[in-house]
Amino acid sequence: xxxxxxxxxxxxxxxxxxxxxxxxxxxxxxxxxxxxxxxxxxxxxxxxxxxxxxxxxxxxxxxxxxxxxxxxxxxxxxxxxxxxxxxxxxxxxxxxxxxxxxxxxxxxxxxxxxxxxxxxxxxxxxxxxxxxxxxxxxxxxxxxxxxxxxxxxxxxxxxxxxxxxxxxxxxxxxxxxxxxxxxxxxxxxxxxxxxxxxxxxxxxxxxxxxxxxxxxxxxxxxxxxxxxxxxxxxxxxxxxxxxxxxxxxxxxxxxxxxxxxxxxxxxxxxxxxxxxxxxxxxxxxxxxxxxxxxxxxxxxxxxxxxxxxxxxxxxxxxxxxxxxxxxxxxxxxxxxxxxxxxxxxxxxxxxxxxxxxxxxxxxxxxxxxxxxxxxxxxxxxxxxxxxxxxxxxxxxxxxxxxxxxxxxxxxxxxxxxxxxxxxxxxxxxxxxxxxxxxxxxxxxxxxxxxxxxxxxxxxxxxxxxxxxxxxxxxxxxxxxxxxxxxxxxxxxxxxxxxxxxxxxxxxxxxxxxxxxxxxxxxxxxxxxxx
Numbered sequence: 001x002x003x004x005x006x007x008x009x010x011x012x013x014x015x016x017x018x019x020x021x022x023x024x025x026x027x028x029x030x031x032x033x034x035x036x037x038x039x040x041x042x043x044x045x046x047x048x049x050x051x052x053x054x055x056x057x058x059x060x061x062x063x064x065x066x067x068x069x070x071x072x073x074x075x076x077x078x079x080x081x082x083x084x085x086x087x088x089x090x091x092x093x094x095x096x097x098x099x100x101x102x103x104x105x106x107x108x109x110x111x112x113x114x115x116x117x118x119x120x121x122x123x124x125x126x127x128x129x130x131x132x133x134x135x136x137x138x139x140x141x142x143x144x145x146x147x148x149x150x151x152x153x154x155x156x157x158x159x160x161x162x163x164x165x166x167x168x169x170x171x172x173x174x175x176x177x178x179x180x181x182x183x184x185x186x187x188x189x190x191x192x193x194x195x196x197x198x199x200x201x202x203x204x205x206x207x208x209x210x211x212x213x214x215x216x217x218x219x220x221x222x223x224x225x226x227x228x229x230x231x232x233x234x235x236x237x238x239x240x241x242x243x244x245x246x247x248x249x250x251x252x253x254x255x256x257x258x259x260x261x262x263x264x265x266x267x268x269x270x271x272x273x274x275x276x277x278x279x280x281x282x283x284x285x286x287x288x289x290x291x292x293x294x295x296x297x298x299x300x301x302x303x304x305x306x307x308x309x310x311x312x313x314x315x316x317x318x319x320x321x322x323x324x325x326x327x328x329x330x331x332x333x334x335x336x337x338x339x340x341x342x343x344x345x346x347x348x349x350x351x352x353x354x355x356x357x358x359x360x361x362x363x364x365x366x367x368x369x370x371x372x373x374x375x376x377x378x379x380x381x382x383x384x385x386x387x388x389x390x391x392x393x394x395x396x397x398x399x400x401x402x403x404x405x406x407x408x409x410x411x412x413x414x415x416x417x418x419x420x421x422x423x424x425x426x427x428x429x430x431x432x433x434x435x436x437x438x439x440x441x442x443x444x445x446x447x448x449x450x451x452x453x454x455x456x457x458x459x460x461x462x463x464x465x466x467x468x469x470x471x472x473x474x475x476x477x478x479x480x481x482x483x484x485x486x487x488x489x490x491x492x493x494x495x496x497x498x499x500x501x502x503x504x505x506x507x508x509x510x511x512x513x514x515x516x517x518x519x520x521x522x523x524x525x526x527x528x529x530x
Contacts (some may be wrong), residue, residue: 077101084450110426112499114343115257117286135285136165138192138232138256140247141172141263142239148263148274152238153179155278160188162287167192167232195229197252202356202365202473232256234284236277240264245470248351248370248492257346258494259284268412268507271497283339284495290339338497345496347425347503349409350449353488354469359480367469368488371410375455375483376402376435378466378476383438385461389454390447398455400437402465405430405453405485409492412508420444422508426500430485449487456482 078101081088093106137159141152153176156166166189168176173191176182183189199206229251235258237243244260261277262270272280282288338344352369377384386398406415411423411431420433421444428449434442447453457465457477465477477483496503508514 075099110428112345112426112501113348113493114345116342116344134163134165134188135233135287136167136190136231137281137285138167138235139172140169140235140237140239140243142243143171145239145263148238149175151274151277153182155281156189157181158278159281160186162282164188164281164285164287165190169193190231192232194250197229200252200366200368202475206363206366229253234259234281236261236281237270238263238274238277239270240267241269244269244492244494245370248368249470249472251492252368252490254490255492257284257344258492260494266511268511269409269494271503271506272495280338280495284344286342288339289342345499346493347496347500349425349492349494350407350428351488351491352405352407352430352485355484356467356475356477357482357484359478364481365473365475367473368490369410369469370407370492371413371470372404372406372415373483373485374402374404374414374435374468374471375465375477376468377463380463380465382462384465385458386455386465387458388432391451392454395432395453396442398434398437398442399439400434400442402435403455404433404435406433407431412512415444418444421446424501425504428487430487452484452486454482454484456480 078096080092080094080096081090082092094103095106097104139152141148159166169192176184233256235247235256237247237258238261244258247258259272259280260270261272261274263274283290349370352373354369354373355366356364358364375386383399384402386403388395388398404415404418406420408423408425408427408429411420415431415433416422418433418435420431423429423431430447430449430453431444432447433444457479459479461479467475467477467483
């Protein structure tokens with residue numbers, strides 16, 4: 001027993017000696033000062049001695065380890081970039097400031113986009129006479145509304161007097177033959193027929209559209225004055241939201257500014273009234289200048305025919321009127337005129353670039369989408385089964401009637417009806433909304449516009465699925481097929497009557513009665529005193 005206890009004491013003493021030896025060779029502790037500088041506790045005994053800049057630099061560069069002086073780690077300056085699948089960009093809104101790599105924003109992520117005209121005398125006509133090109137306006141009229149045709153004809157007559165070229169499609173061109181005052185043989189009226197855009201569509205059109213694939217029903221005389229997609233300087237849509245979506249479908253690539261004129265049933269995206277069409281076109285083309293006149297306050301604010309252009313008011317689409325509530329502190333300033341100071345506000349409406357891939361990775365179809373992409377179960381009695389990914393990271397397994405991928409413009413369409421968020425058109429985002437999911441936790445989600453979303457039908461799915469692009473191009477997805485969705489580099493620029501926020505909120509109130517209820521009465525002083 002005595003030997004055992006002695007052995008225990010000897011082992012404990014040896015352990016203490018080892019620990020003491022370890023403490024002797026332990027490096028001096030590194031302490032962080034209030035100025036976030038690194039220094040050795042044994043190099044300087046008092047922090048008050050570190051008053052001079054030289055002493056601070058010496059303390060930064062010296063750390064005592066095992067009795068030897070070694071240089072400390074040098075602080076490095078950061079820089080920020082934006083990176084996606086293609087490349088990295090150095091010009092961004094985030095920046096690094098100060099000596100400690102603090103970060104701040106230089107500007108908001110988005111803003112109100114506006115265009116103005118610059119004098120460019122270098123643009124000359126093909127004959128070399130130095131005359132500037134005359135602008136060309138593509139007029140798209142709702143095909144099934146005959147009441148809109150006379151109004152469009154009247155505007156065309158007046159635009160021709162201003163020297164503006166007119167582009168019309170085959171359907172509207174045939175209707176113009178009934179009007180003797182329109183000379184269809186004139187060089188100023190050009191025939192426009194949508195042609196397949198290389199790389200978009202499906203089948204042969206997707207692979208390589210040839211001249212044989214492009215059907216042109218016009219005769220040789222019409223071909224002489226034919227126009228291409230790139231010839232239009234402005235698109236005027238006289239109809240509803242479907243006419244704007246048709247223009248987006250025709251222009252799969254770059255899109256000229258679109259002036260949406262209300263001529264449909266709802267007109268969520270059409271802020272201009274029919275009576276304003278001519279004047280709005282002239283201002284949008286820069287053929288009529290609008291200047292601010294602060295002494296013009298006696299004019300009728302709701303007048304759209306004053307000398308300062310189209311006066312902005314609270315009037316919304318379809319000649320409806322919205323009363324703005326007055327309250328203390330409200331800035332009741334004079335309304336600005338449309339095109340004031342030659343600035344035209346536009347909404348850059350984001351679009352999707354969508355592709356369908358087969359199980360072997362082959363590209364089956366490609367479309368641009370303005371509103372939404374819908375993948376659903378089609379006519380199958382079973383739930384749609386999909387595996388969805390975000391930037392190749394698994395997002396979720398969808399077991400529902402379907403799923404909606406919506407742009408900000410499409411957030412007030414099918415996505416809103418399915419419970420998705422209503423998103424401002426200037427927000428760069430992708431909305432993902434399930435359709436009747438068979439779980440309680442699957443809710444609508446919002447993704448940034450730089451991500452790539454992909455959904456495919458798994459091999460163990462009970463049935464196939466169907467995909468729709470803006471309600472068109474219905475395509476069946478077999479097991480193994482996938483749909484890829486990403487931001488298109490070509491948005492749809494629609495001209496605002498006021499600005500993107502005022503137009504959007506006005507449409508929400510007039511078309512959806514957004515947040516409309518009877519206003520509460522104030523509490524009477526009599527009841528309070530009682």
